[in-house]
Amino acid sequence: MNYLVAVLRDRSQAEAAFSALAEAGLPMAEAAILGQGYKSADEYGLLDPKERAGRLAKLMSFWLIPFGFLAGLTFSLITNLNTFSWAGEIGNHVIGGLLGAVSGALGSFFVGGGVGLTSGSGDVIPYRNRLKEGKYLIVFKGSEALTRKATGILRQFKPENLQGYSEA
Template sequence: MPVCVVVLSDQAAAEGLTQQLRDTDVPLLMCQAIPPEGNAIDSVALLSPNLTRQRRQKAMARWLMPFGFLAGVTFTKITNLTTFAAFGPWGETLIGGLMGMGSGLMGSYAAAASVDSDNEAGVRILRNRRDEGSWLVLVETPNGIEAPWQVVQRSRPQQVVRLNDL
């Protein structure tokens, strides 16, 4: 999905551009004005590194936790360690699997925090512009369809940041 963010100096320009974009014949998946104050930018997944990291962590946990469980069960059976022998042979195996599952969960947090997204530089620029008092207009179009650039240019933007195709 092609995504661009238009940086504008004031609220009237941002709301005017948003309305003009919605009035065009170009299909838009998202057209949203983001004010410079408040936490509205943190609720937009494309512009919030924290939301992106949380989504990545949950996706990784779906894979790492089941494999961690299987690895824990396998390790318990292969090594013949009797760390949890008081729980019996099935209880010991189950606890080993649960510990492996916990390791998979911890691994998903560590891995998700260590990977930067492709749009990190662009998002940092946009967050800085917003902190300086500029309004942001997020424009997202379906694959293969360009944003209405003529309408965007008529609004005299301070900057247009095109995020990588997602």
């Protein structure tokens, strides 16, 4: 499946381009206008990278926090450190496990959140920013032949950006 995204400066230009696609006989079930008065980025499925990063961090925390606790506990048992004399032997091991769990939580936050925020967002952020600026997007989905035909039609409207994507 191929995608074509055109960024248009105003609503009238977007509506005219959308109508031209319909008049050309292209399947309009696969086309959408995004912008004020039409679908939002969230409704269409352009996921917010911050939301995605938060979910990735939370997913990583489910296994990193218990793993960190076990690693901290194991380290404390192996080294037999007596860091906190007031806690006793068992207390020191529990504190070591808790410190390992905190390290796991920090790892899930920085790695899951940071990497999730900086990678995998692709062109989503620029498109969301253009929508915030009051611009409109036309997204067309179809075969390579249909997206080529739609590209020719949309170029007539001199979009600010016209980008094609291929889903592997």
